[in-house]
Amino acid sequence: MTNRFKDKLGEGGFGGVYKGELSDGRAVAVKILKASKGDEEEFINEVASISQTSHVNVVSLLGYCLDGSKRALIYDFMPNGSLEKYIYGDGSLLGLNKLYQIAVGIAKGLEYLHRGCNTRILHFDIKPHNILLDEEFCPKISDFGLAKLCTRKESIVSMLGARGTIGYIAPEVISRSFGGVSHKSDVYSYGMMVLEMVGGRKNVKEEVSHTSEIYFPYWAYQHVQLDDDLKLHGIIDIEEEETARKMILVGLWCIQTDPAQRPSMSKVIDMLEGSLVLEIPPKPLLCTPYCSGRHSLNTQAMPLNASVISSSSSSLCSTEESANFIGTATKDGTFQK
Structure with a gap:
Protein backbone atom coordinates (compact mmCIF):
# COMPACT_ATOMS: atom_id res chain seq x y z
CA MET A 1 0.00 0.00 0.00
CA THR A 2 2.77 2.47 0.90
CA ASN A 3 5.44 1.17 -1.51
CA ARG A 4 7.81 0.37 1.35
CA PHE A 5 7.18 3.77 3.00
CA LYS A 6 9.08 5.67 0.31
CA ASP A 7 6.83 8.76 0.17
CA LYS A 8 6.82 10.38 3.62
CA LEU A 9 4.31 13.20 3.99
CA GLY A 10 5.26 14.35 7.46
CA GLU A 11 6.15 13.52 11.03
CA GLY A 12 4.07 14.21 14.12
CA GLY A 13 4.44 13.65 17.82
CA PHE A 14 2.96 10.16 17.60
CA GLY A 15 4.43 8.88 14.34
CA GLY A 16 5.07 9.35 10.64
CA VAL A 17 2.55 9.79 7.82
CA TYR A 18 3.14 8.21 4.41
CA LYS A 19 1.38 8.40 1.08
CA GLY A 20 -0.19 5.15 -0.06
CA GLU A 21 -2.54 3.75 -2.64
CA LEU A 22 -5.47 1.36 -2.35
CA SER A 23 -6.03 -1.49 -4.78
CA ASP A 24 -8.51 0.66 -6.72
CA GLY A 25 -5.90 3.39 -7.19
CA ARG A 26 -7.30 5.74 -4.55
CA ALA A 27 -4.60 7.84 -2.86
CA VAL A 28 -4.51 7.59 0.94
CA ALA A 29 -2.44 8.82 3.87
CA VAL A 30 -1.20 6.12 6.24
CA LYS A 31 -0.30 7.19 9.77
CA ILE A 32 2.10 4.76 11.46
CA LEU A 33 2.03 5.18 15.23
CA LYS A 34 5.28 5.04 17.14
CA ALA A 35 5.73 2.20 19.63
CA SER A 36 5.63 4.10 22.90
CA LYS A 37 4.01 3.94 26.29
CA GLY A 38 0.97 5.95 25.27
CA ASP A 39 0.45 4.69 21.72
CA GLU A 40 -2.41 2.37 22.65
CA GLU A 41 -4.42 5.21 24.14
CA GLU A 42 -3.55 7.38 21.12
CA PHE A 43 -4.75 4.67 18.76
CA ILE A 44 -8.00 4.00 20.64
CA ASN A 45 -8.73 7.73 20.92
CA GLU A 46 -8.29 8.31 17.22
CA VAL A 47 -10.33 5.32 16.06
CA ALA A 48 -13.11 5.91 18.61
CA SER A 49 -13.36 9.61 17.78
CA ILE A 50 -13.16 9.62 14.00
CA SER A 51 -15.32 6.53 13.48
CA GLN A 52 -18.28 8.51 14.85
CA THR A 53 -17.84 11.50 12.54
CA SER A 54 -19.06 12.44 9.09
CA HIS A 55 -18.50 16.07 8.15
CA VAL A 56 -16.97 17.91 5.23
CA ASN A 57 -14.53 19.67 7.58
CA VAL A 58 -13.38 16.58 9.48
CA VAL A 59 -10.91 14.13 7.94
CA SER A 60 -12.38 10.73 7.03
CA LEU A 61 -10.94 7.55 8.55
CA LEU A 62 -11.00 4.85 5.87
CA GLY A 63 -9.60 2.02 7.96
CA TYR A 64 -7.02 0.93 10.50
CA CYS A 65 -4.55 -1.87 11.09
CA LEU A 66 -3.68 -3.53 14.40
CA ASP A 67 -0.97 -6.19 14.31
CA GLY A 68 0.61 -6.79 17.70
CA SER A 69 2.49 -3.63 18.63
CA LYS A 70 2.14 -2.24 15.10
CA ARG A 71 -0.70 0.23 14.57
CA ALA A 72 -1.71 2.21 11.51
CA LEU A 73 -4.55 4.56 10.56
CA ILE A 74 -5.67 5.09 6.96
CA TYR A 75 -7.11 8.43 5.88
CA ASP A 76 -8.10 10.19 2.69
CA PHE A 77 -5.03 11.79 1.11
CA MET A 78 -4.99 15.59 1.34
CA PRO A 79 -2.93 16.87 -1.63
CA ASN A 80 -2.33 20.37 -0.24
CA GLY A 81 -0.92 19.21 3.07
CA SER A 82 -1.38 21.09 6.32
Missing part, protein backbone atom coordinates in the same frame (compact mmCIF):
# COMPACT_ATOMS: atom_id res chain seq x y z
CA LEU A 83 -2.43 24.69 6.89
CA GLU A 84 0.87 25.62 8.54
CA LYS A 85 2.59 25.58 5.13
CA TYR A 86 0.52 28.54 3.97
CA ILE A 87 0.18 31.01 6.83
CA TYR A 88 3.59 32.09 8.08
CA GLY A 89 5.65 34.97 6.73
CA ASP A 90 5.88 35.66 3.01
CA GLY A 91 4.64 32.13 2.40
CA SER A 92 1.07 33.29 3.02
CA LEU A 93 0.14 32.67 -0.60
CA LEU A 94 -3.54 31.87 -0.21
CA GLY A 95 -4.72 35.41 0.33
CA LEU A 96 -6.83 36.66 3.21
CA ASN A 97 -10.20 35.81 1.67
CA LYS A 98 -9.20 32.16 1.25
CA LEU A 99 -7.81 32.09 4.81
CA TYR A 100 -11.12 33.52 6.01
CA GLN A 101 -13.01 30.73 4.22
CA ILE A 102 -10.68 28.18 5.77
CA ALA A 103 -11.27 29.69 9.24
CA VAL A 104 -15.03 29.42 8.73
CA GLY A 105 -14.69 25.80 7.59
CA ILE A 106 -12.62 24.87 10.65
CA ALA A 107 -15.18 26.57 12.89
CA LYS A 108 -17.96 24.50 11.31
CA GLY A 109 -15.95 21.31 11.78
CA LEU A 110 -15.36 22.09 15.45
CA GLU A 111 -18.99 23.04 15.97
CA TYR A 112 -19.93 19.64 14.55
CA LEU A 113 -17.55 17.84 16.91
CA HIS A 114 -18.94 19.76 19.88
CA ARG A 115 -22.64 19.59 19.02
CA GLY A 116 -23.33 17.52 15.92
CA CYS A 117 -22.15 14.08 17.04
CA ASN A 118 -24.07 11.70 19.29
CA THR A 119 -21.07 11.88 21.60
CA ARG A 120 -19.37 15.25 22.05
CA ILE A 121 -15.73 15.19 20.92
CA LEU A 122 -13.20 17.57 22.43
CA HIS A 123 -10.12 17.69 20.21
CA PHE A 124 -7.51 19.27 22.54
CA ASP A 125 -4.93 19.79 19.79
CA ILE A 126 -6.31 22.34 17.35
CA LYS A 127 -3.37 23.98 15.54
CA PRO A 128 -2.34 24.70 11.93
CA HIS A 129 -0.39 21.43 11.66
CA ASN A 130 -3.57 19.44 12.36
CA ILE A 131 -5.66 21.19 9.72
CA LEU A 132 -5.35 19.42 6.37
CA LEU A 133 -6.35 20.92 3.02
CA ASP A 134 -7.87 19.00 0.12
CA GLU A 135 -7.43 19.80 -3.58
CA GLU A 136 -9.77 22.78 -3.28
CA PHE A 137 -8.24 23.96 0.03
CA CYS A 138 -11.28 22.83 1.99
CA PRO A 139 -10.02 22.40 5.59
CA LYS A 140 -10.25 19.07 7.41
CA ILE A 141 -9.66 18.74 11.15
CA SER A 142 -7.28 15.81 11.75
CA ASP A 143 -5.22 14.03 14.43
CA PHE A 144 -7.60 13.00 17.20
CA GLY A 145 -4.94 11.29 19.32
CA LEU A 146 -5.48 13.64 22.28
CA ALA A 147 -9.27 13.85 21.87
CA LYS A 148 -11.69 13.12 24.67
CA LEU A 149 -15.22 11.79 24.26
CA CYS A 150 -17.98 12.95 26.59
CA THR A 151 -21.74 13.22 26.69
CA ARG A 152 -23.36 16.35 25.37
CA LYS A 153 -24.76 16.99 28.86
CA GLU A 154 -21.28 17.29 30.34
CA SER A 155 -20.35 20.97 30.52
CA ILE A 156 -17.11 20.31 32.42
CA VAL A 157 -14.96 17.23 31.80
CA SER A 158 -12.56 15.53 34.18
CA MET A 159 -9.06 15.06 32.87
CA LEU A 160 -5.81 14.01 34.48
CA GLY A 161 -2.97 16.34 33.58
CA ALA A 162 -2.71 18.62 30.57
CA ARG A 163 -2.69 17.86 26.88
CA GLY A 164 -2.18 19.87 23.72
CA THR A 165 0.54 21.88 21.99
CA ILE A 166 2.49 24.73 23.53
CA GLY A 167 1.16 28.02 22.18
CA TYR A 168 -2.39 26.75 21.73
CA ILE A 169 -3.26 25.17 25.10
CA ALA A 170 -6.05 26.92 27.01
CA PRO A 171 -5.04 28.17 30.49
CA GLU A 172 -7.58 25.95 32.29
CA VAL A 173 -6.10 22.84 30.69
CA ILE A 174 -2.80 23.68 32.37
CA SER A 175 -4.17 24.89 35.71
CA ARG A 176 -7.73 24.28 36.90
CA SER A 177 -7.57 27.54 38.86
CA PHE A 178 -8.52 29.25 35.59
CA GLY A 179 -11.75 27.24 35.33
CA GLY A 180 -13.06 23.87 34.24
CA VAL A 181 -11.95 22.08 31.09
CA SER A 182 -14.67 21.97 28.45
CA HIS A 183 -15.38 22.53 24.75
CA LYS A 184 -14.31 26.12 25.42
CA SER A 185 -10.73 24.80 25.62
CA ASP A 186 -10.92 23.99 21.90
CA VAL A 187 -12.33 27.47 21.31
CA TYR A 188 -9.18 28.97 22.85
CA SER A 189 -6.91 26.90 20.60
CA TYR A 190 -8.99 27.90 17.59
CA GLY A 191 -8.65 31.57 18.51
CA MET A 192 -4.87 31.36 18.80
CA MET A 193 -4.75 29.66 15.41
CA VAL A 194 -6.98 32.25 13.72
CA LEU A 195 -4.79 35.07 15.03
CA GLU A 196 -1.75 33.36 13.49
CA MET A 197 -3.64 32.98 10.22
CA VAL A 198 -4.48 36.66 9.97
CA GLY A 199 -1.14 37.82 11.37
CA GLY A 200 0.96 35.60 9.11
CA ARG A 201 3.26 34.80 12.06
CA LYS A 202 3.52 32.90 15.31
CA ASN A 203 1.67 34.60 18.14
CA VAL A 204 4.88 34.80 20.18
CA LYS A 205 7.88 36.06 18.23
CA GLU A 206 11.10 37.49 19.62
CA GLU A 207 12.57 38.67 16.32
CA VAL A 208 10.59 41.92 16.14
CA SER A 209 11.55 45.58 16.04
CA HIS A 210 9.43 46.64 19.02
CA THR A 211 8.64 44.79 22.27
CA SER A 212 4.94 45.56 21.78
CA GLU A 213 5.01 43.23 18.77
CA ILE A 214 6.35 40.16 20.64
CA TYR A 215 2.87 38.90 21.54
CA PHE A 216 0.71 39.36 18.45
CA PRO A 217 -2.70 39.15 20.22
CA TYR A 218 -1.72 42.15 22.38
CA TRP A 219 -0.42 44.08 19.37
CA ALA A 220 -3.61 43.28 17.45
CA TYR A 221 -5.79 44.31 20.39
CA GLN A 222 -4.07 47.70 20.61
CA HIS A 223 -4.66 48.36 16.91
CA VAL A 224 -8.33 47.35 16.77
CA GLN A 225 -9.03 49.27 19.98
CA LEU A 226 -7.55 52.44 18.48
CA ASP A 227 -9.08 51.65 15.07
CA ASP A 228 -5.62 51.92 13.52
CA ASP A 229 -4.58 50.68 10.11
CA LEU A 230 -3.53 47.07 10.73
CA LYS A 231 -0.76 47.19 8.10
CA LEU A 232 -0.72 43.41 7.82
CA HIS A 233 1.19 41.67 5.04
CA GLY A 234 -0.91 40.81 1.98
CA ILE A 235 -3.94 43.01 2.65
CA ILE A 236 -4.74 44.79 -0.62
CA ASP A 237 -7.99 46.72 -0.07
CA ILE A 238 -10.52 48.03 2.45
CA GLU A 239 -12.65 44.88 2.19
CA GLU A 240 -9.73 42.68 3.21
CA GLU A 241 -8.86 45.11 6.00
CA GLU A 242 -12.38 44.64 7.41
CA THR A 243 -12.11 40.87 7.04
CA ALA A 244 -8.81 40.92 8.94
CA ARG A 245 -10.34 43.08 11.66
CA LYS A 246 -13.27 40.67 12.00
CA MET A 247 -10.95 37.65 12.25
CA ILE A 248 -8.85 39.42 14.88
CA LEU A 249 -11.88 40.32 16.99
CA VAL A 250 -13.17 36.74 16.79
CA GLY A 251 -9.73 35.43 17.73
CA LEU A 252 -9.47 37.79 20.69
CA TRP A 253 -12.88 36.74 21.98
CA CYS A 254 -11.86 33.09 21.67
CA ILE A 255 -8.66 33.49 23.74
CA GLN A 256 -10.26 35.11 26.75
CA THR A 257 -8.66 33.73 29.92
CA ASP A 258 -12.05 33.07 31.53
CA PRO A 259 -13.67 30.18 29.61
CA ALA A 260 -17.12 31.62 30.33
CA GLN A 261 -16.27 34.72 28.28
CA ARG A 262 -15.35 32.72 25.18
CA PRO A 263 -18.07 32.16 22.58
CA SER A 264 -19.23 28.70 21.59
CA MET A 265 -18.22 27.54 18.12
CA SER A 266 -21.82 28.15 16.98
CA LYS A 267 -21.45 31.75 18.08
CA VAL A 268 -18.05 31.97 16.38
CA ILE A 269 -19.64 30.98 13.07
CA ASP A 270 -22.31 33.66 13.53
CA MET A 271 -19.60 36.22 14.31
CA LEU A 272 -17.60 35.32 11.21
CA GLU A 273 -20.46 35.03 8.74
CA GLY A 274 -22.84 37.62 10.17
CA SER A 275 -22.99 41.31 9.34
CA LEU A 276 -23.22 42.55 12.93
CA VAL A 277 -20.60 44.97 14.24
CA LEU A 278 -18.46 43.01 16.71
CA GLU A 279 -17.67 44.50 20.09
CA ILE A 280 -14.07 44.79 21.22
CA PRO A 281 -13.42 42.08 23.85
CA PRO A 282 -11.53 42.55 27.12
CA LYS A 283 -7.76 42.85 26.73
CA PRO A 284 -6.00 39.46 26.40
CA LEU A 285 -4.26 38.74 29.69
CA LEU A 286 -1.77 36.02 28.90
CA CYS A 287 -0.60 33.50 26.40
CA THR A 288 -0.01 29.81 26.87
CA PRO A 289 3.39 28.61 28.18
CA TYR A 290 6.22 30.17 26.27
CA CYS A 291 9.71 28.78 25.68
CA SER A 292 12.63 31.18 25.43
CA GLY A 293 15.15 31.22 22.60
CA ARG A 294 13.63 30.38 19.23
CA HIS A 295 10.60 28.71 20.85
CA SER A 296 11.87 25.24 19.98
CA LEU A 297 10.59 22.89 22.64
CA ASN A 298 12.87 20.95 24.90
CA THR A 299 11.97 17.27 24.87
CA GLN A 300 12.70 17.15 28.58
CA ALA A 301 10.17 18.06 31.28
CA MET A 302 8.79 21.56 31.05
CA PRO A 303 9.78 23.91 33.91
CA LEU A 304 7.42 24.74 36.72
CA ASN A 305 7.72 28.44 35.94
CA ALA A 306 7.16 28.93 32.23
CA SER A 307 7.35 32.44 30.81
CA VAL A 308 4.20 34.16 29.59
CA ILE A 309 3.40 37.50 28.11
CA SER A 310 1.84 40.17 30.30
CA SER A 311 -0.49 42.34 28.26
CA SER A 312 -0.28 45.15 30.77
CA SER A 313 3.44 45.65 30.21
CA SER A 314 4.08 44.02 26.82
CA SER A 315 7.03 42.27 28.44
CA LEU A 316 7.92 38.77 29.54
CA CYS A 317 6.98 37.76 33.03
CA SER A 318 6.72 34.54 35.00
CA THR A 319 3.78 33.04 36.86
CA GLU A 320 3.44 29.73 38.65
CA GLU A 321 -0.34 29.79 38.40
CA SER A 322 -0.44 29.85 34.61
CA ALA A 323 2.14 27.12 34.16
CA ASN A 324 2.00 24.97 37.26
CA PHE A 325 2.70 21.71 35.51
CA ILE A 326 5.37 19.25 34.48
CA GLY A 327 4.93 17.41 31.23
CA THR A 328 6.71 15.95 28.26
CA ALA A 329 6.86 17.91 25.04
CA THR A 330 7.60 16.16 21.77
CA LYS A 331 9.61 17.77 18.99
CA ASP A 332 6.48 19.05 17.25
CA GLY A 333 5.34 20.74 20.46
CA THR A 334 2.60 18.30 21.41
CA PHE A 335 2.37 18.13 25.16
CA GLN A 336 0.81 15.53 27.40
CA LYS A 337 1.17 15.37 31.14
